[in-house]
């Protein structure tokens with residue numbers, strides 16, 4: 001049986017005009033207050049925003065999701081922050097690089113793996129893949145560099161890893177709150193293992209060094225400065241071994257004077273001569289002298305003779321520090337001194 005359909009005409013609702021006017025007014029007022037919360041452009045967000053990276057890793061595939069991080073970095077921040085370290089660890093995980101095994105990778109190091117010696121031999125024998133056939137005197141090289149330096153033999157000159165130079169820079173620069181406009185003197189900068197980082201950071205002509213070894217100076221000038229694109233920084237590097245600083249000029253004071261693995265190789269008497277000549281070149285109070293490894297030039301005097309001698313020069317021992325390397329299981333020992341006499 002067909003259902004019965006009862007069609008009723010729609011009922012009309014009659015709203016009195018005063019009620020309608022009141023309803024429209026109420027909605028307008030409500031909207032007026034709600035609009036600021038509904039639009040995002042008026043949000044007063046903090047300037048530092050950090051969006052975390054989400055990574056889905058399965059044995060076969062790694063899915064990268066977008067990551068955005070904008071944080072204002074202080075001008076005084078030189079060493080990596082904990083956020084930098086976290087980011088680095090995340091990148092290794094995302095690229096599945098976290099289980100590097102030296103033995104496993106030994107046999108597959110590129111298409112033409114060469115040791116430094118082999119690379120040097122190649123340079124001498126074949127001069128690289130494309131080269132000018134004219135005599136050497138007519139070659140087009142602006143700053144011809146010896147082969148030993150091109151294969152970076154000098155990066156192993158001091159036994160310790162070259163990368164440790166960055167650790168020293170970060171520690172010292174942050175210890176004195178270094179700014180690009182500060183001035184720095186290194187005694188015995190060698191091949192610029194440490195100095196190259198100061199040169200890059202500081203303003204032109206603000207890095208000075210006294211170094212006695214000719215081969216180290218050749219490496220510094222003929223390879224490190226040009227290959228790092230730092231010729232424009234015009235560091236003042238002077239050859240000398242007598243703690244004679246007269247060639248460095250006058251009319252300014254250093255924020256930092258340091259000797260990295262140098263004073264232990266010098267006669268004590270020469271170290272003291274140097275300190276005496278340097279006091280007036282160091283900024284009073286905030287300026288610092290840092291010496292690495294040991295201060296036997298001091299302790300060998302016995303008793304409190306060192307404190308007295310320092311004080312007679314206008315210097316004061318501040319303390320001993322250790323600083324961990326970023327890349328290898330190693331720490332460096334530093335002794336800090338400051339100038340007390342204005």
Ligand SMILES: C[S@@+](CC[C@H](N)C(=O)[O-])C[C@H]1O[C@@H](n2cnc3c(N)ncnc32)[C@H](O)[C@@H]1O
Pocket residue numbers: 158165187188189190191192193194210211212213216240241242243259260261262265266
């Ligand atoms: C172990 S190396 C360290 C080089 C550099 N400071 C570094 O940390 O990589 C010591 C350096 O001190 C230099 N040196 C030693 N006695 C010196 C002296 N009396 N005057 C200037 N430099 C000196 C050496 O020639 C050498 O380059």
